[in-house]
Amino acid sequence: MSETCVSQFMCSTHAPLWLNGAHPNIGDGEVTRNVCGHWENNCCRFPSNPIKVKACPGGYYVYAFVQPNYCSGTYCAVTSINNAPESTLGAPTIFYPFGSAAGDTNNPVLEDGSSPVIQLSSSFLFFGRSYQNIYVNNNGYLTFNQASSEYVPYSFPANRSQDIIAGLWTDLDNRVKGVVSYQQYINGSLLTNATRDIKTYFPDLNFNASWVFVATWDKVAYFPVTNTNTSFQMVLISGRNISFILMNYGDIAVTEHPVQAGYDTISSTNYFVIPGSKLGSFISNLRSSSNVGVPGRWVFRVDSGKNNIVGLKAKLTSFSDLTDNGNIQMVLDQLKQVLVRNGVSNSIELKLRKVQKIKP
Known part of the structure; x- marks a missing residue:
């Protein structure tokens, strides 16, 4: 409800x-x-x-x-409102409110278009850089310094000169089908919900959301295939100089276009590519994948570019034979996802130095 x-x-x-x-x-x-x-x-x-x-x-x-x-x-x-596609009818429960009923502003209906500059009610800290403006680009990504009409994504890490957050960067077209919309919040129950979500994923963090920005692509088609539907959402959450990104995925149609989902920073000092998001033939799996145990949702802490973790304690919920190289890599990949979610650079490399087998 x-x-x-x-x-x-x-x-x-x-x-x-x-x-x-x-x-x-x-x-x-x-x-x-x-x-x-x-x-x-x-x-x-x-x-x-x-x-x-x-x-x-x-x-x-x-x-x-x-x-x-x-x-x-x-x-x-x-x-729906007047049968417009920007309703939440049929949207996954993980989606934050969006569309006309939520008071969203719609992006221009324009191939490779973007929103005008959006003045943020509260600055957003993204890996050490503070931003007061943002742009919602129709082709599935957010930028901070200027709008972008690029419809062919570059691969992360790209070592470019801009910060970018890509929910699903590809050649999308809202002219015939679908709505791209956005809204920001500084009070109300949505902030309570955002606080609840962050505390669920980061239980040891004292956090209260004071600002939320929601950008939604609702049933948008790929160019030029107008019978496809793709729905996803990017949610930016901040409070007390702590900031997060939530990426929510609904139905994602397969495509032959190049695709990219994740984020990349200036000079790629921090970046992350959501697994399976580089191949258009597999991106429908985004609805079931997650790094927080909630199908279709990926969450990242993004306020600091510094890696402040000095120790790590992990609890495995199932037995893995770490004398098997395949199991070692699987466990290290899972640990890396947890570290990246907590703000560590994706470039971090984890290696297992020693394996000791003991009786349970």
Whole structure:
């Protein structure tokens, strides 16, 4: 269900019901949440009976619905507005609110176009550089210093002179199908949700989100194949000079175009390529891959260019025979993903110096 007010007459009813409160974390168990119906420009004109909500592993929720206390009440998961494709109908539960219902600004409908310069309400720290502006480029990536019309991605690390965040950089076309939109937040339940997510993935970090920027590509086609649908989202989160990127993936159509997903910094001092994102024939797997155990979501801490980790303790949840070279590389790759997620440069190399086999 939506945590933000849903427009009147959505979900085939007069006053649609939405969740007036944040969704729980997995550790919260079953919780009670209030429900509101939007009518006469009052988002909670019709308070309804509370419902039970539970978060489940895998990034989804279970709701125990009860009968609404007014005749035109219908539970709503945010529907389309005038049949526009920028709705969250059918969007993965990992997506943050987007589209007209969330108050997004749409990008120009233009081949290889970009947003105008977007003044950020709060500076965003990206590997030691602080930015006050951002551009949302139609071809699936964010830049800070200037807009970009490049539709053929260069491979990371590129050792270029710009910082770039690529949700799915390829030749996308919003002229016939799909919407590219964005919104930034400095208050409200979305900041609560962002704080919850970051604390889930970084439980030892004292963090509270004060600013969130959401850019969404909803059912956008590839050029020139207009019958393809590709949906993904980039979420920038910051608070107290700590910053993160969330990349959320929905349905991703395969393509013959060159593709690239991840990030790269000036001179490639920090970079990351999401595994499997370099081949257009495999990128549909992005919906099921993750570095945080939530299918379709990748999360990175990106505020510092310094590697401040002085020690590492790891707990393996299954047995691996580390006398096998294949198992060694698999374990090291998994450890590297954890380190990169916490802000360490992707160029770090991990080597196993010694293997000692002991009885359990």
